[in-house]
Amino acid sequence: MKNNNGWINLNEKIILVTGGSSGIGARISQMLHRNNAVVVICDLNEADNWRDYASLFIKADITSPDAVNKLVAEVISRYGKIDCLVNNAGVNRPRLMYDFYGKNSTYQATEADFDFIVAVNQKAPFLCTQAVLPAMIKQNSGTIINVSSEAGTEGSAGQSIYSATKGALNSFTRSWAKEYGRFNIRVVGIAPGINKRTNMNSDENYKALAYTRGKQFDHIDDDYTGVxxxxxAGEHHEIADLICYLASDHASYISGTTINISGGKSR
Ligand SMILES: NC(=O)c1ccc[n+]([C@@H]2O[C@H](COP(=O)([O-])OP(=O)(O)OC[C@H]3O[C@@H](n4cnc5c(N)ncnc54)[C@H](O)[C@@H]3O)[C@@H](O)[C@H]2O)c1
Incomplete structure (x- = not known):
């Protein structure tokens, strides 16, 4: 259901959300749609219900330059412009740098783990952003929103590759804001902390994370009051609300920064 009378009105802005088929990306897409955006989602997988919250689904592997160029060309040819890109798709494989427990070498990072995480979390936002910039520069307007993580500034034991890619994303945010501010393009990041579970927090990833931290696989519904x-934990709609605000003209002077959304969690 669309909300025409709310404070946030995205006024038919054309917004591309990567990884919009599940988890946080799906919730972001729903909330953008509800606030009058025209939402295009791209993902490796097609969600059964995408028509409930998006105008278009494009199947794409955004680690491939060809796929990304086709994706953006299709959005531009259909709508004539692109107002906002949400670089949301992300992956994680909790791994130790060195398996000092010596009990399960599966959880020691390999080059393949590194390449996989860097390709989706760091290279894909680079490719997608580069692909939308010509249209945004021509329009003299646009917003790029990078979905980072609190781990990008805090670091995270057992998740160093993931953290490093999110730290890189934070740097992209600051640098791109400096390069493209002159074209009225805002670049912002958001950094969620611990949230309600998604596919990224699969049992396999929880098992891996538990191993890297010398814990049993029994802490999924931990009491977080100490942390x-x-x-x-954060709700997905709380993250989606922040994205709606940042995509809207109410955030017209926010650029070059990554906003923590973590219930106060930090060190
Ligand atoms: N879940 C959390 O607690 C949490 C915390 C902090 C940050 N984040 C960030 O939020 C974002 C969304 O994470 P999520 O938890 O919703 O994960 P998720 O696994 O539920 O969703 C990620 C989506 O990205 C898609 N995707 C993965 N690789 C792709 C590729 N190569 N091409 C196209 N699509 C691809 C997946 O198919 C999936 O639909 C990520 O950037 C993640 O790092 C999540």
């Missing part, structure tokens, strides 16, 4: 000042 998160607000005492609970």
């Amino acid at each position: 998160i000042p607000l005492g609970r």
